[in-house]
Amino acid sequence: MALADFFISLLTFVTIYSLFGLGLNVKFGFTGLIDFGHVAYFMIGAYVTVFVAMPAGLSETYEGLTGLGLATAFAGVPGGDLLGWLVALVVGMAAAALVSLLVGIPTIRLREDYLAITALGIATILNAVFHNERWLFNGAFGIREVHEPLSGVFPIGTGSFQLNLLLFGLPSVAILGYAAYRTAKVVRPLGVRPALLGTGATLALAGSVVFVITTMTGLVVDLGVLALNVDNTIAFVLLVGSVVAGRAALTETDHIGALLALASALLFTLWYLGQPLVALVADGETADLLLNLFWLYDATAGSAGGLDYDRFFFLFTLAFLVGAYLWVERTVNSPYGRVLRAVREDESVPEALGKPTFRYKIQSLMFGSALAGAAGGLWAANIGFIDPTQFASTVTFFAYTAVIIGGTANNRGVVLGTAVFWVINSGTRFLDDFFPSEYAQQLAALRLILIGALLIVILYYRPEGMLGEQDYDINLGRGGASDD
């Protein structure tokens, strides 16, 4: 799999989990409801969307409830399967919201930690039901007949190689360029010296890792994953140099965020463009570099290349994420959102001022759950197969980790935190190739340890998360005066 394909699948993951995280942020970040059962609504959204879209009699092995077949209900209309799927998704969201209402009515009066435990219990029970009741949604055997909207249409292209490249390649480069521009803006407040030190530290670290991986593979087999061979003087010197330069950079600037952004951007560039560049110089191999640069363009899709389904699906989920982001922003930047935050700060105050806080909490729970449901529907279509093990409680805690890392009560922070989480958890997976396969489990554990360490560092030094709570502004549009 080319790096660009991996990049696309990682981005799709981040997008879906960001949508899931936005839902959690509505509950936890803006309303202060600790719902440890958030994954239940992800699961319900996934199952109900699949169930409503699924035509009957597709499979001999499916023994659950007969699907409603909305995917084929609008067969006569162009794009009818998308329409049917969208209706199914809305039903999935509504189902998630409805279940959260039923869960919320008895539990939401509970104090926050009791609510958390009760919600966790209910999510676990729901998962067990989905797992064991085969008549419902095929139990542990899962559902393979997941409808993927518009999958028959792709890959699409204009038929002309040059035109395809222009149409899909150009935006790819433009987006990379824009990302570089935004990163430069973030990095800018950094002084020259800290910036140079940070660059040096990052390059030295990357160099050290490359040395270890490329030269020490044999020894790693003998000594185990954690046994760095100190005899590799170059790697060791680079590592020490990296730590020294990194420390110096950290002490010389207050813009730690800018420093981290610089380091991440460098690492990404090295990984995404540096590697194929080395291949280009060494072997004259241009394919990977071009694939990575024109990441939205798939040369193997159709006769003259074009947009394949995976790339389309990423853009599709991105559209949902943008929509949900704007929707949540509109909700919190309003007097309604003000009451939600008041509930988070001290529920008795809005209550004493005449706001029926019970209603607000239930609505927030339902809204957040509906977003989780939408994420579930997209998840199912992306994976193409669902079973109850995909919806374990850890998914909830991954989302909490992502939200806390990025910034609680900050919608951009949710996306950032989710990206950081999944880059560490999945983005480092390509490193596995350099280690013997029997260490796969240890490496997976190591990733979680890394994320846990990051979480502890964040909670200790920056409990409000990387971005902190967002600012609020109620836009009154034309005719409205703004605050001072």
Next chain:
Amino acid sequence: MTEIHNPILDVQGLEKHFGGITAIGGLDMRVGEGITGLIGPNGAGKTTFFNCVTGALTPDAGRVEFADGDITGKRPSAVAQEGLVRTFQIPRELPEMTVRENLQLAPRGQSGERLTQAWLRGDEFATDEVRVREKATEMAEFLEIDHVLDAKAGTLSGGQRKLLELARVLLTEPDMILLDEPLAGVNPTLEQKILDRIHDLESQGYSFLFIEHDIDVIMETCERVVVMHQGQVLTSGEPADVKSDDRVIEAYLGEEV
């Protein structure tokens, strides 16, 4: 004992027990217009009485009527919507929100506080929010906390928190306000400021029931005083009469003042 003939707040036979302890034991109280003081020794049940009246606690027995409507056992938000609001003994600012947001939260009947309005943003939305912003700024000026409007409420001093607490309940435009020790821990200058404001507001038609321990403040401020003791009303009447009442002296004042 003076009789209140047209009470705004009428409490009959109120009881509240915590386990075996009787916090309020069959209390009758009628509160009319103007400023009424509520005094009594610590543990007399004053705050529990507030909690029962405003719905924070559900009374075990009895009846609470406000402005001729039965509000017994209603939720605090419902009681507040009827026009009866309370402050908290320990100010409860919303620390991570600005003072401005703390104030803008308070006015009743904001259309933007409904989810559909927050999403659809009809015409009312902007008009209401402009009104709320103006009222919040005016109230901040009136209570002289306008210089900290954009500060997080968690950064305010103790006295400013008291003023914020008062400002918030006033912005709900209630008929009656229950003040739970609004002067506790407040310096004398600020104390006078708060009392002046309460008098201003009384002349604008607001009514107050006012828990306070300083008998001199009660004498100067209140037209009527209710004395609570061991979960019951010991006596009530004009401040001068109450002050010289033997039972009050014995239970609360301790000696002739």
